[in-house]
Amino acid sequence: MKLSGWGRYPVLDARTYRPRSVDALRDLVLSEPHLVARGNGRAYGDSAINTSATIETQHFNRMIAFDPDTGQLVAEAGVLLGDIIAAFLPRGWFPRVTPGTKFVTIGGAIAADVHGKNHHKDGSFRACVDWIDIMGADGEIRRCSREEDATLFDHTLGGMGLTGIILRAAIRLRPVETAWIRQTTIAAPNLQSAMAAFEAAQDATYSVAWIDCLGAGGNLGRSLVMLGEHAECSDLPSVQACASFNIKSKRKLSIPLDFPAFTLNGLIVRVFNSLYYWAGARKKGEQLVDWDSYFYPLDAILGWNRIYGRKGFAQFQCALPLQQAEAGLTALLTETSKAGAGSFLAVLKRFGKQNSAFSFPMEGYTLALDFPVNAKSLALLERLDKITVDHGGRFYLAKDSRMTAATLRASDPRVDGFKAQRKSQGLATLFQSAQSERLDL
Amino acid sequence: MTKPLVLILGARSDIGKAVAHKFASLGYAVQLAARNASTLDPDKADIELRYAVPVTLHEFDALATETHEAFVMGLPKLPMVAVCAVGLMGQQAVNERDIAAAVRVMRSNYEGPASIMAVLANSFEERGNGTLVGVSSVAGERGRATNYVYGSAKAGFTAFLSGLRNRLSKRGVHVVTVLPGFVATQMTEGMDLPAKLTADPREVADTIARAVERKKDVIYARPVWRMIMLFIRNIPESIFKRMKI
Structure with missing residues (x-):
């Protein structure tokens, strides 16, 4: 199937899978040599494309729980910010951090650690994430947060889906009085x-x-x-x-x-x-x-x-x-x-x-x-x-x-550390995108 | 104000789920019915969170027709709208050789759905109102070599719904027949379907909700299917039998 990002460049021929359960997803993780997860395809380039196996997360799109005392929403990674707004703005809640489109999934927002117009004050999407459930190369699901498995948490936010498949997350919404x-x-x-x-x-x-x-x-x-x-x-x-x-x-x-x-x-x-x-x-x-x-x-x-x-x-x-x-x-x-x-x-x-x-x-x-x-x-x-x-x-x-x-490395001294972290955790071979191959991540 | 109530039969199917979401978004309370209903717990939580409506789960086996009366009697409340999205396509090549498989397809698409619709129809008739929605298929409009086992059962279901509508039209009960055309669901995953003719389950759900509201009789997910089926139905059999479609 022909796949591209939102910029429609490059266009690559990729095999796609749409697992409907955690078990089906695990089977793919354990059998495919290389893969990457894809949310709603709003990254502009080739971040969410792997030509041999692109895993679309559209069936992981359920909301799980909401706590009106803390504004914490637990949801599967394929839920769109637009879905959250549709469900919760009428009850007085809005995403704490949102990029310029509401057609992004929670998984994508975490992977790219997106930012919004309030970055100068509230930080990136990371600021509203309490924890993430992520499936590793061994098919195991780990929950990571600032306290628990903090290294995985740190590298997953902004890690472009290269630290595993994001399954669920707990994020905080902000109370608002009006729309x-x-x-x-x-x-x-x-x-x-x-x-x-x-x-x-x-x-x-x-x-x-x-x-x-x-x-x-x-x-x-x-x-x-x-x-x-x-x-x-x-x-x-x-x-x-x-x-x-x-x-x-x-x-x-x-x-x-x-x-x-x-x-x-x-x-x-x-x-x-x-x-x-x-x-x-x-x-x-x-x-x-x-x-x-x-x-x-x-x-x-x-x-x-x-x-x-x-x-x-x-x-x-x-x-x-x-x-x-x-x-x-x-x-x-x-x-x-x-x-x-x-x-x-x-x-x-x-x-x-x-x-x-x-x-x-x-x-x-x-x-x-x-x-x-x-x-x-x-x-x-x-x-x-x-x-x-x-x-x-x-x-x-x-x-x-x-x-x-070469340009990426010249711009960012953190690249080699990120790559080494992926290697040491056994994530580097399985989780790859066309972008990660091009950039040698 | 009490919320209106919708019952979804075959709630695990993509169309069933999409219809549940649509009606919940319109403020309906939802009854989800399927086999192993408790595995629909995550969907119940999702719909309750998104739309702030109550959702209940009900064990239902379309093929266990002897349980259907008890199933309807056992519902905590008789719904205002019942949508049957039960179906099984199977594989034509298998259905041709394996009679047990073929019978299962026939029962899943005709006997089971017709049975539960019949029971609900009687309850709705007694109450004097309600809407029954049956998801049938364009495959039932004409038997084709590539899926006539499935198609013949859907043809039976379509005829059943038509008769039911005829019987109940003066009794306050409305019957909607849905012939979706191609829909991108689990059933059709991996098939090479033309994009312009293929609807998303949410489109089908929108069309169904509109048809319930406006009391439409026979609906397609995309209007183009009405033309296509008109054409296909009118090809003379002497020509049709030689065609590959």
Whole structure:
């Protein structure tokens, strides 16, 4: 079966299995030479593909228990964040950490140790995970947490599914009073003012910026910084709105076909970016936004990955340490703008502190860009890799589809330790993905 | 306000599960019936957590027809909607040679489902309301070399549901016949099915819930199947017998 990640590049021919029970899963673990688990396929590249055996976890999708006193939810790994929101937001609970799509599984969120707009304050997904049940190469299920088998816990968060098959987890939800977010938009004419806005907003619960990656000269790094807080009942205009968490599900757009490759050329993106910036700059101040539009604007366009055409697209996401962030971001944006390569979705975000064995975030700034796959952008990505490494940065494996093993090692001194840990625990041979082979993990 | 109640027969099947989730999401309390019902405990917990509705488990063997009256009498409450998703495809090649296997397929798709529907129909008729939903198959619309054992039993079930609907239409009881077409389930796993014609179990569940609400009679998961079956039913037998479909 042809498999790819959300970026639709690369496309690989892979054998897939969909076990329906722990016993069926164990049989696969004990009989297949190499395999990797796959959740909802939202990693952009080849993280969740193994050509000889990709184990789809869609049948492990049951919720097991919820404790309203602590907000702890126990669920199987294939449960989507969207399922959790559908079930628990009406009762006043929301995921503590969520990435920009609700179509990720709990297993995937753990494997990539995803982050959200509150990373600067609350940390990565790890922060909401109490424990994980994981099946090892011997078919045994181990429960790991900060106290119990902490090494396995540390390496599983951010371990890209390479430490075993995540079966179940206990995660904490946050109590919320309403389904609304108070959003404040700050128009930042350049990178320095965008970064200043982030630094001034360290106390905001959520912060993220849309950045115009084609802005050059004085416009370099022109951004809309968006801050958010969970609205309380008293913030809402009517008592009625508070009593009900139900927000009518909006009509979903869907992209019915692959756009031709030239659709998102530099000119169109340039025009879009200008219009978007000025539209955003005009609605300065505070607005009430529903949770779905605030956290998951792109989920409203089903299959948005098709706008990049049949060849797919590649994401670039790096994190830069605080000290070198401004210089690094300036170099990255200058290079992108010079290449005139239109990145439609460009996101800048301040990261807070992060303590973990192999997770992506580090205190500083993260920049995410995406490009249609073609020779020109692949060459640009190589240059962006180099700038990142030169500024002490590292890369998000959940987005990667084309980096080399050498680049990864140059960027991240933790790689060899992670690999050694996998070897010593007998996990390195069985648990492999196309990405782990490419990156020699 | 008491919640309406739905009974799912064959609750371990993918379509049965999807229908249980759908009705629970609409606020129905759920009765799950299957063999070894206690193994459905995780599904019970899942549905209760997701939709905050009560779920009960009931031991039910479609082939033990002599137990069906006692099964219905033994339900804590007679449901408003009963969905029968019991079925067994088997393998045609086996069914052709192994008569015991063929009889099992016939009984699982016709005798068992018709028996339990008959018992429920009488209870619903006595009460004067309710909806019966039978999941049959497009395979029952015309016998084909590739699965006529399964198809013939489904044809029997479809005819049974049609007769039941005719009998009960003036007695306040509605009967829905579901001919899903291809569905991506455990039954069809590994088959090479055309994507455009293949529904997800959740699509089937949505269609069933809509049909119950709007009192539809015969439904397909995807509308295109109505056209396909119209065409297939009308091919002259002299031509059909030579076709490979």
